Amino acid sequence: MIKVLHNNTCSKSRAILEHLDENNVPFEIIDFIETPLTELELKTLLKKLNTDVQGLIRKNDRLYQERYMGKDFSEDEWVKILVENPSLIQRPILIKGSVAMVGRPIENVRFFIEK
Numbered sequence: 583m584i585k586v587l588h589n590n591t592c593s594k595s596r597a598i599l600e601h602l603d604e605n606n607v608p609f610e611i612i613d614f615i616e617t618p619l620t621e622l623e624l625k626t627l628l629k630k631l632n633t634d635v636q637g638l639i640r641k642n643d644r645l646y647q648e649r650y651m652g653k654d655f656s657e658d659e660w661v662k663i664l665v666e667n668p669s670l671i672q673r674p675i676l677i678k679g680s681v682a683m684v685g686r687p688i689e690n691v692r693f694f695i696e697k
Contacts, residue, residue, distance in 0.1 A: 584609045584695065586685070587627075587675040591615075595674040598685040607695050618668045624661050627675070630682035635660040638684075640670050 584602065588595045588611050602609045619627065628635060635657050640646060645667060655663065664671055674685040676694060685691050 585612055585677040586610070587612050587614045587619075587671070587673060587677070589613070589615050589669070589673045592673050594686055597688070598674045598676070598691060601688060601691065602695070605695070614668050614671065614673075618665055619671075621661050621665055624665055627677070627682060628661075630677060630680060631675070631684070632681075635664065638664065638672050640672055643670055646670055 584607060586595075586599060586602070586609050588599065590596065590613065599609070599611065628638065631637065639660070641651070650663065650670075672684045676683050676685050676691065678694065683690060683694050
């Protein structure tokens with residue numbers, strides 16, 4: 583079963599859920615805004631995504647631009663920032679076993695769910 587790290591205020595995140603539902607793909611929703619990831623969960627997710635924390639930050643987000651842009655933080659400091667500010671995490675994220683992907687564009691999601 584695919585787990586979807588979801589933010590209900592995000593149209594792209596809602597679109598992925600709709601796509602999975604329309605294609606009868608079983609999934610579990612994890613609302614990471616309501617229930618933020620722990621530091622360990624975020625670090626595990628980064629491994630599954632095969633990226634560093636910079637690849638997960640929403641750099642166009644207003645909070646990022648106002649508080650964090652241009653500042654030099656370590657990987658662990660960024661993990662703490664994302665745990666405290668989950669809205670800065672790219673979304674949606676699909677997790678299947680030991681691999682994960684940011685759910686954009688939809689073409690990549692189609693390939694991911696078919697694997």
